[in-house]
Amino acid sequence: MQIIRRGSVPTKRAPASYFTGTVWQDPIVEAPEPARLRATLVTFEPGARTVWHTHPLGQTLYVTSGTGRFQTFGEPIQTIGAGDVVWIPPGEKHWHGAGPDTLMSHLAMQEAQDGAAVEWLEPVGDADYLGA
Template structure:
């Protein structure tokens, strides 16, 4: 058993190589092999969002605060809020983030395949974000 005490893991500012706007990340767990689970609490300020990306084994988001947006490539933007859970199947190109006027925090859960949990792609430009 391993207990990770609350407040013992530092929150970091997410890299602008993968996010637009101010985003912070607080790791929850990165399980050791043979387990593959990775989970992180991600907080987006209004207007902040991920770049387009995929996950080799899929991703689950669970919104814990605020309201935000999600989009799958080629589909309309969807609104999400507290208590909503979103599942992206393996390889599905998508982005997620805060609404234009609202902050949003979600727990992001994904499994790593051969040590890799995400494939980052191009930024979501303002025209795409604006719908």
Template sequence: MDIKACGSVPTRRAPEEWFTGTVWQDPIIQAPAPARLISVVVHFEPGARTAWHTHPLGQTLYVVSGSGLAQVWGEQIREIRTGDVVWIPPGEKHWHGAGPENSMSHIAMQEAADGSAADWMEKVSDAQYSGAERAEKS
């Protein structure tokens, strides 16, 4: 058994190449093999969001505070709120983040396959984020 004391793992700024806006991450766990679980609390300031990405084994989001947005490639933007649970199937191209006027925090849970839990792609444009330009399936 390994117990990490509260505050023993520092908060980190999310990598700019994978996020737009100010995003903070509080790691929860990166379980050692043979387990594959990776989990982190992600705090998005208003307007902040992930880039488009997929997960080889899927992802679960649990919204712990605020309200935000999520979108699957080729579909409409959907609102997510405190208490919502979002399941993203393996390989589904998507993004998620805060709404334009409110912050949002969620717990992200995913498993790594061959050492990778996500495949990061292009950033979500401002037009895509606002819904003015729909992300089309290709």
């Protein structure tokens, strides 16, 4: 058993190579093998978002606060809000983030396959983000 005390793992700013705008990450769990679970509380400032990406074993998002956006490649942008759960199947190209004028936080949960839980792709341009 291991207890990780609140505040013992600091909040960190998410890397600009994987996100547009200001995004904060609070790691929740990165279970040691043979477990595969990865979970992070992610807070997006207005207009912030991930780059396009996929997950080898899928991903579940649980929106904890605010209003945001989600899009699967080739489909319309969806509005997501506090209490919503989004399931993304394995290999589905997608992005998610805050609304243009709102903060949004979600718990991102995914499993790693061969040590990797995500494949990062290209940035989401402003025109695509705004649905232009």
